Amino acid sequence: MSRILDKKTSADLLKLLVFVVVTSLATAVLVVTIGNLGFGSSRTYKAEFSDATGVNKGDDVRVAGVRVGTVSKVEIVDRTRALVTFSVDDGTSVNGGTNAAIRYRNLVGQRYLSLTQEVGDTQRLADGATIPIERTRAALDLTVLFNGFKPLFQALSPDDVNQLSFELVQVFQGEGGTLEGLLAHTASVTSTLADRDEVIGQLIDNLSLVLDHVADRDKQLTRLITSFRTLVGGLKKDRNAILDSLEDVSTLSVETASLVDGIRRPFVKDIKELRAVAGNIDKNKAELDRALQVLPIKLDKIGRTAIYGSFFNFYLCEFQGRVNLPGGVQVPVKYETGSDRCDLG
Known part of the structure; x- marks a missing residue:
């Protein structure tokens, strides 16, 4: 008995160990994924910004949209500038021509640090070096941007506002297009409207004519609206009678259906006999036609005979x-x- 219990306990213990190992590995992978943790060697650099609002520890550092590191610290220097400390993979080149910019990750407000390569010194910076403020750019001030487009946003739906806001952020951050392209499209729309100015003018003239006719018929229109309102009011007042009559109509329909069902067989028989009569007439139509042609002559002779007395011999x-x-x-x-x-x- 004890041997059986030992085997069962050993099997359960093995299953428990396997479960603990698998759970630990899954948890570790989840922590690494969510925490953006890396296990390779890295280098630490700093960058000065005039404004680093919204940048937090753990935010991404990206090169051409690919994550290469994380922000490790944000602090104030000289009471006027922000110093952002970040680490990048050892294989990422940060040199004298590297520029740093804070960009919006989404409309919620999350930021990331973008590194771009410009023309300049290609020698790699030493570990712990600082990118000067001349080669950094703060994030776009969305408050000022969106306040400028506030009149436009008021005329759009929420989905259109979100889409337009995202596109504007991408354009002004230098992603997904350029401001010149946006202005070019705007100029194209303006040119198209200018080419259609005659059509638009005719449309406005026709609309004015329609409004003039409507204004000339204001009394009739008012009378129509009043009559329609009276009709709706009468229907509302008699709604109970109308609903009750629907039940009577339903009862009448049932009675009519039963009546038709009662005469269905005789009616079908009459239709068949009528078809037979029509067939006989069709077969003897020549004789019938001849009889109809001769009938006026016969009636004329009978009329002549009848003038001598009200008697006939057949x-x-x-x-x-x-x-x-x-x-x-x-x-x-x-x-x-x-x-x-x-x-x-």
Whole structure:
């Protein structure tokens, strides 16, 4: 029994150790990622700025957008300047032509230190050297910038404001375009508007004409609005009656459906018989047409006979027809009476 417990305890202990090791490694990776920690050799430099507002310990140091180090300390020197101490990877070249600038990382206010290479001394600076204020540039003052665009921002949606703000920051920081490009686009828009000045003028004239017509019909427009308001008020007042009538309409629809359902079979039968009658008429249309043509002549003769008295003598001279037998067999029938009156025509 004790051996079984020892084996089970050993297995559980092994699982616990594996869990602790994996958790520790994951935590270490997370700490390194979030803390921007590096394990290679690095060099420490300093840079003087006229304003380092918003720069904090741990902010990134980037070259061409790639993180190469971190800010380790921010302090004041001579009561007028800020001294930023930062460290970069040993493979990063910081020399006499290196310029340092504070730039916005995002609109929240986070900054980072950007190192750029200009024409100058290419000899690498010694560890702990300071980049003078002549080769540094403070961050853009967003408050002054956004106050200048405040009238424009008031006419835009929040999403458009955020997008435009980000683009402005990128432009004025020298990223994603240049101020000359922005002005060129603005000039292009202005030129396009100038080319369309005639069309815009015609549009304004037409709009003025429309407004004049509307102003001439102000009484009719007022009367229309008043009538529409009265209509809406009446509908609101009679809304209960209207809603109640909808229930009656629904009941009527159900009753009508039941009525149609009751006469459906006879109605279908009548339609079939009507189709048969129409078929017979179509088959005998020639005889029917001839009868209709002869009928006026016959009526004229009958009318002449009737002027001598209100009496008529009819004689059956001949009878013709067909008898339908079972199986679809038709037998023709023809009978002549042989009356003497028939010979008189």
